[in-house]
Amino acid sequence: MFENLQPAPADKIIALIGLYRADPRPDKVDLGVGVYKDRDGKTPVMRAVREAEKRLLQSQDTKTYLGLAGDTGFNAAMAWLTFGQAADMTRIRAAQAPGGSGALRLVAELLKRTRSDATIWLSDPTWPNHMPVMRGAGLQIREYPYFDAASGTVRFADMLAALSAAKSGDVVLLHGCCHNPTGANLDTAQWAEITDLVVERGLLPFVDIAYQGFGEGLDADAAGLRIMAAKVPEMVVASSCSKNFAVYRDRVGAAMILAKDGAQADVAMGQMLSAARAMYSMPPDHGAAAVRIVLEDAALRADWEAELEEMRLRMLRLRVQFAEALRRQSNSDRFDFVASHRGMFSRLGLSEAQVERLRAEHGVYMVGDSRINVAGLPEDGMEALAKAIVSVLD
């Protein structure tokens, strides 16, 4: 049976982790893997999550099935966290999913059920997993231009022009905040313009929000999504708690639907849960239960928000320090965009050959497209890192 198989292509980030681990240089720098890291390079369990897990352990007296939508308290809390206090909850439904990736797939399955020839527009570039997840659900894919590597900014006019050619019923996938891999984001005026365009052309917005709280703050990071939700008749959302609750391996996410009215929301939710049944039946409970406990308890929630804010501010500080070091070392403003980008990533605009030289000659590891994880920047080695980067520029 398996003799017909060819080896699957190696995952570039996993290969990079292997090379980094095997590198004996003591001053090596890991800017590759997409997880938040503290000053010591650790990805700790957040205080409020640890406390919630303790409470869960003490209070949980059964592990019987919860149902296809998972933890309903978690779902309600996630809908509020994402759509905000002003949202019309009568039109919104949420289902717990296995991580943000599971939520993306679940929504994609719903789209396939509602429109079998659906085309989804992805940003160019986008998170590399978007394409296989959407293709896996059977959706057609098209891309809209998004990033200008030379200036590190969004190609907004080109993006609008491309989406103006989309057909009514096409789906547009947007990063809610903290665009991965570029770090360049839409401002609220641009969100409003895209909102007008999707309404005018009858497009369905699909917002992937995986870094809420990592950019400008918990509410500010959802501002674009909320501008849209206030105006569009329908919308779908995939959210992830992997980063902002640091529960990566527990697989916590939510798939959400905003429908024209409550009755349509119920039908869409029913179809989405039936798709879940056909894939994995029910999502894992533990992480979502811990997140629910945090979000429902005022003190735990305040502590979570405070720790998340510390993480966000650390990344902002690192951005500014890195941009300043690059300015000094390069004697130019070429990399100033790093300070205005938001989220965990920035794409530096280096060639694959320059990225490879950084790894081989300086022990600096980043993804081939020159995406860096800002949380991995070395607070005490910023000048040396900037010097290494400038040394590979021709």
Ligand SMILES: Cc1ncc(COP(=O)(O)O)c(C=O)c1O
């Ligand atoms: C843009 C984007 N969407 C979704 C996800 C989903 O993450 P997870 O499935 O780990 O929750 C990620 C994770 O890296 C991401 O970067």
